Amino acid sequence: MIRTTCTTATAVALLAALTAGCGTTGMNPHGVNVTEMKADERGFVAGTGIESQDLVAVADKMARSILATTQIANAQGKPNIVLEPVVNETRFPINKEIFLTRIRVALNTKAGGKVTFLARDRMDALEKERDLKQTGKVTGGTPNAPVEFKGADFILTGKLQGISTRSNTGASDYVLYTFQLIDPRTSAILWEDFAEIKKQGQSDAVYR
Amino acid sequence: MNKVCQLVAVALFAVGCAAPEIKKAPVASNDLVAEGKKLIAAAPNRDKILWRYRVALVAMKSGRFAEARQLLDECLPTVGAILTADERTIKARSLFGNEAQKIYVGESYEQAMAYFYRGLLYWMDGEPDNARACFKSAQLIDGDAKDKSFASDFVLLDYLDGLATTKLLGDGGDMLRRARASAKTNALPDYVASANVLVFTQFGFGPLKYGGGKYGERLQYHAGYSPVFAARFKMGEQMVEAKALDDLTFQATTRGGRLMDDILADKGSLKKPLDAIATVAPLAGAVLAGPKETRGAALPLIGAGIAAGAVSNTAEAMADTRTWNNLPQHLAFAAFRLPPGPQVVAIEFLDRDGKPLPKLSRTLTFEVRADRDTVLFISDQ
Numbered sequence: 301m302i303r304t305t306c307t308t309a310t311a312v313a314l315l316a317a318l319t320a321g322c323g324t325t326g327m328n329p330h331g332v333n334v335t336e337m338k339a340d341e342r343g344f345v346a347g348t349g350i351e352s353q354d355l356v357a358v359a360d361k362m363a364r365s366i367l368a369t370t371q372i373a374n375a376q377g378k379p380n381i382v383l384e385p386v387v388n389e390t391r392f393p394i395n396k397e398i399f400l401t402r403i404r405v406a407l408n409t410k411a412g413g414k415v416t417f418l419a420r421d422r423m424d425a426l427e428k429e430r431d432l433k434q435t436g437k438v439t440g441g442t443p444n445a446p447v448e449f450k451g452a453d454f455i456l457t458g459k460l461q462g463i464s465t466r467s468n469t470g471a472s473d474y475v476l477y478t479f480q481l482i483d484p485r486t487s488a489i490l491w492e493d494f495a496e497i498k499k500q501g502q503s504d505a506v507y508r
Numbered sequence: 509m510n511k512v513c514q515l516v517a518v519a520l521f522a523v524g525c526a527a528p529e530i531k532k533a534p535v536a537s538n539d540l541v542a543e544g545k546k547l548i549a550a551a552p553n554r555d556k557i558l559w560r561y562r563v564a565l566v567a568m569k570s571g572r573f574a575e576a577r578q579l580l581d582e583c584l585p586t587v588g589a590i591l592t593a594d595e596r597t598i599k600a601r602s603l604f605g606n607e608a609q610k611i612y613v614g615e616s617y618e619q620a621m622a623y624f625y626r627g628l629l630y631w632m633d634g635e636p637d638n639a640r641a642c643f644k645s646a647q648l649i650d651g652d653a654k655d656k657s658f659a660s661d662f663v664l665l666d667y668l669d670g671l672a673t674t675k676l677l678g679d680g681g682d683m684l685r686r687a688r689a690s691a692k693t694n695a696l697p698d699y700v701a702s703a704n705v706l707v708f709t710q711f712g713f714g715p716l717k718y719g720g721g722k723y724g725e726r727l728q729y730h731a732g733y734s735p736v737f738a739a740r741f742k743m744g745e746q747m748v749e750a751k752a753l754d755d756l757t758f759q760a761t762t763r764g765g766r767l768m769d770d771i772l773a774d775k776g777s778l779k780k781p782l783d784a785i786a787t788v789a790p791l792a793g794a795v796l797a798g799p800k801e802t803r804g805a806a807l808p809l810i811g812a813g814i815a816a817g818a819v820s821n822t823a824e825a826m827a828d829t830r831t832w833n834n835l836p837q838h839l840a841f842a843a844f845r846l847p848p849g850p851q852v853v854a855i856e857f858l859d860r861d862g863k864p865l866p867k868l869s870r871t872l873t874f875e876v877r878a879d880r881d882t883v884l885f886i887s888d889q
Binding site for chain 1: 592630638640644765
């Protein structure tokens, strides 16, 4: 009788030990409610790519750096700046205008009118409006008026480059962000700064 | 009482005769993309990316590129993320969990193909640098093959990376050399930066997954198939041939070294002794139940056998065989220069010996854009 009880207990223990493996200590089994986050916060949906917190950090750093440069700080009058889309050489597809838009907004906010940005990306609409005015179809224009579109004193542009590695021990991405202020008359680079971000991570074993 | 009995009998008879409920077949249209979107909506969360992949490719074959773009954009943030442990992955790893419980993102070659198609669409939209980014990501995903000689060896991804770089006034030479090394005997033409019509072509049916081994624990592939090995494009006097550069069965079967394979093998090796106990223990118990002096040991043995059988039957060692099943077998590419405006191209698909397969021949009318490259996507299926 005692032997029977012991053997049954062993079988039950074996079963319990085996089933212990299927216990779930689930993380967010019912999902996560929509969470409003700051753009410079790292979210819970994360990769090793270019994310909003990188955009904010890099754009703010560049805006501060541009304002400190002598060409802007000691400029006579308000220099006109044209934005040229950044060159993306990383493995991450991005909206190429978003970095410059963020830098422009940061400069406009912090510079207190020290610089003027020219809306070259709106030239089609601007030319159409000018033509309407010059032909007298809308108010505000003078026929045969001289060109009033301003030329650029500086061109602000940048480049994103990356080094990526991936193996079964994880993924790693280094992205170098460089931005330049170029004199379009001389092609001289008047200001340049960079930011660099490296990220690495490893997915769960079931995805490797 | 008799009447009651009769009524009950009639009622029972009537119940037995009740006509089965006829469910109307769901209304299906000929719009495969719309039907596919219904399947995406109905699919469990863990399968949604799989269905989005499939429907995106259907949309591309139908020329509905905006929908394909949207579907792929819904997949790639997850595919590109670091996927950490959650309830599903813990279950998928556990003895009683099935690998297919995890969120499907696809094997390396499937993820690479999702990036490849997205890159194609970026190029179509006049964004060759973002296209190049996708080709780089795709090639990187293919980089964790166990045998490093098969790592990042898609010919077309390197070739297109270099072509995009050349078009963006960079030096694509390194990438061309890499592509040529992977292509081996398949001759790749030099880049022509002025080529403004890019033709992405695909042939045949891609590989399909199945579970090999005693418990289906080994992820294996049925090879894909294609009678087509090249395509020939005729535009006026110009004739260009696009030979198959990449073979998806080769890409699928040369990765190896999945960590999950080890987990599944462990599960399989645990099932084996349990199956043995489930077979032997009840027999031994039956034998021991005969003699009076061993009868006491019989019941626990039979019980242990039944328990082992139950545990083994509940244990899941089956590999995840969900497959992006409308991928092609071969990828090919050609680039040429045409003047802007409407153009007609005659397309012939060629077999292994270079003979045309007349049933597949077709003509395509398209508009060559003046402001950007014109990207064509052609599938024999």
